[in-house]
Amino acid sequence: MSSLKNKFDSIIFDLDGTLWDSTNNVALAWQAAMDQVDYVDELMTRDRVRSITGLAYNVIFDRLFPNLDTEQRTELMGICAKSELEILHTKGGELYPALEETLDYLTSKYKLFIVSNCQNGYIEVFLKLSEMGHYFIGHQCYGTKGNPKSENIKDIVNDYQLTAPVYVGDTMGDFDAATKAGVPFIFANYGFGIVETGQVATISTFSELTELL
Known part of the structure; x- marks a missing residue:
C-alpha cells in the first residue's frame, strides 16, 4: 500500500459503512x-x-x-x-474492528470530522454509543440544512479552514460528493458500495489507515 503520510491536514469520514454498520x-x-x-x-x-x-x-x-x-x-x-x-x-450499530485504536492514532496527526447523509441526531447517537465523540472536532449531515453531501463537505472545509482534507467513504455517492467538493477520496471497500477508479487509495479494513496515513 503506497503511503499518503504528510499529504493531508484533516480526515472527513462517512459514517454508515465506514465507521459502523447499523x-x-x-x-x-x-x-x-x-x-x-x-x-x-x-x-x-x-x-x-x-x-x-x-x-x-x-x-x-x-x-x-x-x-x-x-x-x-x-x-x-x-x-x-x-x-x-x-x-x-x-x-446502536456494529463498530468496525480496531475503530478506536485507529482513531486514537489518527487524531494525534489529523483533525477528524464526520459528514453523513443521515437525519439530524443520528451522528450524535453514534458518538454517544461508541464513546468516541472526543476524537471528532465537528460533523455535518443532510438533516441539518437539507443540503447534498458535497455542500456539507464544503461547509466543514470552510468552517474549520481545512487546507488539505481527505474524505473516507464506501460508496460511489461518497466519491461523487467528495469530488464535487474538491476533496481527494479514500475508498473503504469493506462497506456497502463499489468505487472502481478515481480514489487516491483503497482500504480493506479501517485499521489500514494507520499504515496509509
Whole structure:
C-alpha cells in the first residue's frame, strides 16, 4: 500500500459503512414504523437498507416506496426517523474492528470530522454509543440544512479552514460528493458500495489507515 503520510491536514469520514454498520437495527426500526401504518404491506430487510445506504434521507424513501403518494411517504419517513433514533439509542450499530485504536492514532496527526447523509441526531447517537465523540472536532449531515453531501463537505472545509482534507467513504455517492467538493477520496471497500477508479487509495479494513496515513 503506497503511503499518503504528510499529504493531508484533516480526515472527513462517512459514517454508515465506514465507521459502523447499523443496517440490521435500522431494518428493525423501519419495520416497526411500517407496521404502524395501513398503506404499506411489505418487509424491510437488512439487504434493502444496505441497498440505499449513503443516499440522502428523502431520496431513500422515494427509492424504497415509489408507489406511495407524497403525503404517505412524508408521514412514513417521519415515523421511520423517530423509530430509528429510538432503537439505535439502545442498540446502536456494529463498530468496525480496531475503530478506536485507529482513531486514537489518527487524531494525534489529523483533525477528524464526520459528514453523513443521515437525519439530524443520528451522528450524535453514534458518538454517544461508541464513546468516541472526543476524537471528532465537528460533523455535518443532510438533516441539518437539507443540503447534498458535497455542500456539507464544503461547509466543514470552510468552517474549520481545512487546507488539505481527505474524505473516507464506501460508496460511489461518497466519491461523487467528495469530488464535487474538491476533496481527494479514500475508498473503504469493506462497506456497502463499489468505487472502481478515481480514489487516491483503497482500504480493506479501517485499521489500514494507520499504515496509509
